[in-house]
Amino acid sequence: MKYFNRHFLEQLAQGRLSDKEKEEFRLWLKKAHHKTQQKWLDTFEKVQTENVNIDNIPDLQSPTFQNQKNDFRKWWVAAALILVFLTAGVLYFNLEPSQQIQYFSGAEQSKVFLSDSTEVNINQNGRISVLYTKELRQIELEGEASFKVTRNENRPLVVKTEEINTTVLGTEFNIKQSNKGIQISLKEGSVKITQDGYTQKLEPNEKWFWDRKTNNYLLLSFESADFKEVRFENEPLPDVLDFLEWQYDIDLQYDMRQYENCSISITINEMALKEVLDVISFVNKISFNPINENQYVLSGRCN
Template sequence: MEKVENKIERIIAKSFKGELDSKEQDFLDQWISMSQENKRKFGIYEKLWKRSGELLLSNTIDIEQSLLKTKKRIPDFRFKRRTRFGNFRVAAVFILAMGLGFLINYLLGGNDLIDGTPQIVYQEVRASYGTRTKLILADGTNVWLNSGSTLKFPIDFDNVEERAVELNGEGYFDVTKNESKPFIVNTSGLDVKVYGTSFNVSAYEEYDSMEVALVEGKVSLVQGVKGDRKEYMVLNPNDVVECNISEKRLSRISDSKMNKYTSWKDGQMIFYGDPIAKVVSRLEKWYNVDIEIRDKALENYRFTATFNDESLEQVLKLLSLSSPMEYNIVASTKQNDDSFSRRQVILSIKK
């Protein structure tokens, strides 16, 4: 039978990879709550993992064994000062076992640069196509990432004046209030500045527009850096603002149906009288496909529907039943580098 110590070490390692099932999660939660010592040990493990700076490691690296070997090199799980040679050996374990490239001084607990300026270390999380990912930032802010989206963020907000993160894609934010440290979502278009609120941002870099939908609280659309930042618009609850980036044009509406903009985090796609262009952009990201609107006449049609985990074929079939649209799905093809192209969908008017 597996020893409790070995089991908890294995489960802790799996928890950092997001691979726990419900029983393992319950076991971990119970173990942490049993004593302050268990809680402390888990905190040390968590710090080691966060300081690795790598959420996506090579598949050839055995993350569980690397974490356990690293733990064994640190007596009683404590960060202690050692001789210069000992410090180098601990850092080498991190670098070789986990494929890291951080400074030895940072791994040992210091996070200052040589000139004494605080160093900000970032992590990056990506939601694979067809999936959604939830994460909790160091300040307690909850973030949901939609399919194909990426968020870059500091591992903590201790040495910053603003809690700035960088989004490429779509994210729903439930921001922890902190009036002394505003929360900034940087995108390829405008930035979103908040102090504590819930809102949705859709800002994929490959599209020429971005959209912000405010659920509650107050946010402003800004551009520039602290001390030289221009404010373009302040949003109130139920406000939805679309920004045409190339034309530098903002348009605002008030929409009480906010679930249309936020339901994706619960696995739904909802359309309320949306034009085909809006439907296409959502489907492309959700199913990782390229969609071509072959007939411009389709741009005159609007669609209302709710989808719950249907396949691409099912969604297209349902949309075609409510309009004169027909579709053709072109299968993926193998490329010269042995990768496969994305499937292509061609939309046209029924003959």
């Protein structure tokens, strides 16, 4: 069987299959026994996530098929496999399973359409786990993804990221996780963020940040939905510094007590980092002393 050898797995992993070969594989996979499907999923994901050499993967055993038309597990495993293998394209998923199904984007961004027409764009190396029932729409996210959620007031969608839940009825938003924490930006509609008794509702053009290290929250309103410009009007300087760490992926080291009573008014758009730091230095008489390309130590006292 041509699908059960290292050569085919290598072509699949490197994206060298034609559209016709992908379709033939998809049709074959839908008929395979769920144990066969799961074996393929485990093998392929091992190659993708652990960089296992193809030559070290043994040929899989010949497949077994089953005739039961209503074998539910066969269908949901097949759906997960098809999505994992064909991430280069646009995927449509039309089932409403009661089991969780995982989608992994790999090295390329993946677009997924769920059964309610909700669109999920998963960024590189991102992963979602989807659970849809008659009462519930739930997605667990690792990494970064953008969502265009089909409105359903009777069945809100909940996106789980670590200990933070984002609840939506129908909207367009983005969630990004990093070592620093989590940021959520809203383009349309509204979302509600909850964490251990904390609740925050977002409006369009707002971006919310949670700092993992300090457990602090920051909410900013941008000028438009492209999130390219934000205006600070007499805002606490530490809030602006927090935003800079997120926006430019830098680490600013300073004594919070020294700057907690400082404030600043500044508009930040697509400016280079040096330009922003120069403005803050001039206005507040603060020096940003570089340790390396991404780390700075602050010195001086603000006006």
